[in-house]
Amino acid sequence: MMQAKTGTPGNPWGMMMARTTMGMAVLLGAAALLAGCEAAKPAGPKAEDVPLSAFPERVYWGDTHLHTSNSVDAFGLGVRLGPEDALRFARGETVTATTGMQAKLARPLDFLVVSDHAEGLGATKALYDAPRLLIRDERMRRWHDMMHEGPAGSQRAMIEILAARGRNDLPEAMLNPDGAAERTKSVWNANIDAVERYNEPGRFTAFHGFEYTLMQGGNNLHRNIIFRDGEDKVRTVVPIDPTYKATPDEIWNYMEAYEKATGGRVLAIPHNSNLSNGLMFELTMPGGGPMTAAYARRRARLEPVVEITQIKGDSEAHPFLSPNDELAGYGVAGWELNNLLSNQPTQPGMRAGNYVREALKRGLLIEAQTGANPYKFGVIGSTDSHTSLATADEDNFFGKHSGNEPRAGRAMAPQNIGTRVERFGWHYLASGYAAVWARANTRAAIFDAMARREVYGTTGPRMTLRLFAGWDFTPADLKGDWVRAGYTRGVPMGGELAPHPNQKSGGELAPHPNHKPGGEPKSAKGPPRFIISALKDPQGANLDRVQVVKGWIDGAGKAQEHVYDVAWSSPETRKPVAGKLPPVGDTVDLATATYRNSIGAPALTTLWTDSDFDPATRAFYYVRVLEIPTPTWPAFDAVRYKLKLPADVRLKAQERAYSSPIWYTPA
Helix, strand or coil, X not given: CEECCCCCCCCCCCCCCCCCHHHHHHHHHHHHHHHHHCCCCCCCCCHHHCCCCCCCCEEEEEEEEECCCCCHHHHHCCCCCCHHHHHHHHCXXXXXXXXXXXXXXXXXXXXXXXXXXXXXXXXXXXXXHCCHHHCCCHXXXXXXXXXHHCHHHHHHHHHHHHHHHHCCCCCHHHHCCCCHHHHHHHHHHHHHHHHHHHCECCCEEEECEEEECCEECCEECCEEEEECCCHHHHCCCCCCCCCCCCCCHHHHHHHHHHHHHHCCCEEEEECCHHHCCCCCCCCECCCCCECCHHHHHHHHHHCCEEEEEECCEXXXXXXXXXXXXXXXXXXXXXXXXXXXXXXXXXXXXXXHHCCHHHHHHHHHHHHHHHCCCXXXXXXXXXXXXXXXXXXXXXXXXXXXXXXXXXXCCHHHCECCCCCCCCCEHHHCCCCCEEEEEECCCCHHHHHHHHHCCCEEEECCCCCEEEEEEXXXXXXXXXXXXXXXXXXXXXXXXXXXXXXCCCECCCCCECCCCCCCCCCCCCCCCCCCEEEEEEECCCCCCCEEEEEEEEEEECCCCXXXXXXXXXXXXXXXXXXXXXXECCCCCCCCECCCCECCCCCCECEEEEEEECCCXXXXXXXXXXXXXXXXXXXXXHHHHHHHCCCCCCCCCCCEECCEEEECCEEECCC
């Protein structure tokens, strides 16, 4: 057992088996019969009975982006584990992976969203299960046979199917939507049943959701859709297929209609902006033209969170956009060259629309012009695993899909869907997880925390990260109940810091009203202050440093950024040189894929003041925390399988956490 220490109108998946109605009906009927025979969920605590803390006292860990055998590509690429397996694994149980290995998390997750693709929900499984005699299309029969050859054949079939989809060349039978609605509803209801069985308020939260896989010619505009509600409301809708849609308006209409009809709540989480070729975070309306305030407000409301890191690369920043940040560009190798399907190269001018930091800066620019910010979002990480196994641990990485599950050759195996060029197994990251500061482990509490953006993302390690901004924090606060002080006298990550109550129209600050003559002022005149606390993963590596990333609009109306080192290990000996902090060191032993916590710090806490603050300038601040160097999953594979990997393979890295920003807007 691996175990961690730490174009064309229509629906291409609409009817995979348009001429196999009889066989499909038999299969769907059998599935319904089996679902009806499942054991009833034992009575447990109701969500309303779970007590809420006065304010978020603990962080909950989860994955909002997990695919099972119901996803068209996941099944086609070989996975045979369904939603129930995914939920059991996330809760900490041992499951048997598709390739036969025993899989288990060292530590269970607190919540999970099974986000299978709405596009062709269950379609490749239906093709696989269909009686061969009833498959009349030659290519579809060939793909059916290939999938039955085993994992390798299944992967070849799926690569051909996705390549055909990318060039709008799928068989006519796949473009017929007849029968797709019945299959989608059946699969959706079975998924709802599984989620309800495993949802245990107070212990483990299972969310209803799906992925809206919007894509323009291979450019990624995907969203994960997450419901706050239970089965009574979620059964009133089914996932909708985004095939050949150009903009997210359809899914936003769907979300708003759901909320109006049911009184429920739903949000969308965009992901893999790094593969959108500039389309995810545009300065204009989709298709061109100035962005309107109404569009910006709508997007910000419906999409309060963005996935900043996952298996298909990291989307925080790129060295081309942030040349003065020597730590930018984590996890961009293999993903910066092309869009999702590698059928369109990524030009330099596209990159600004691909990365989260630049999107936050663009949001300030749009807000200055329209009064509304479309990119005022929080950030999380999630896996996007297509194995049903939500693991982001380097030494327990089960890959992106079942063909990438542990085996000797996976690090160097070509991985690019459709073309098999430029991307290889080692480009996949064992990343990431969603961290949520919530008042309880329930759907409502965790969803509400996402909606208010009090969340952060990591590349896998479970670091505990807190961020507050306020006007009157003092060093004395760090010696007391600074969390309560943060909530009562400031705003947490994801919040908006209002102008100082005594800020004058010219921008200067008057003395704080609590300043008593002859006494120490409770708040000095000047900039905001930030309480920042980072604790290492209890089962992981020590911390190297804590950084604050600031973005703002200068007097010329241009977006700027600066990265501040605000706390670091061994401050007595590690002194900045020419404004740059020396590296923390490196204890990684690649011969054994181990490291030592003899460098770094277990905790870093600071009260930081922005000495460059201008009260008349809009800005955002977020925190980036870096661990000391540790081995990556290819390094573990090299030891496990006795491999000699090429020099360009990333064998060690500094894993990290990203907080949601705090925004400051002048009066």
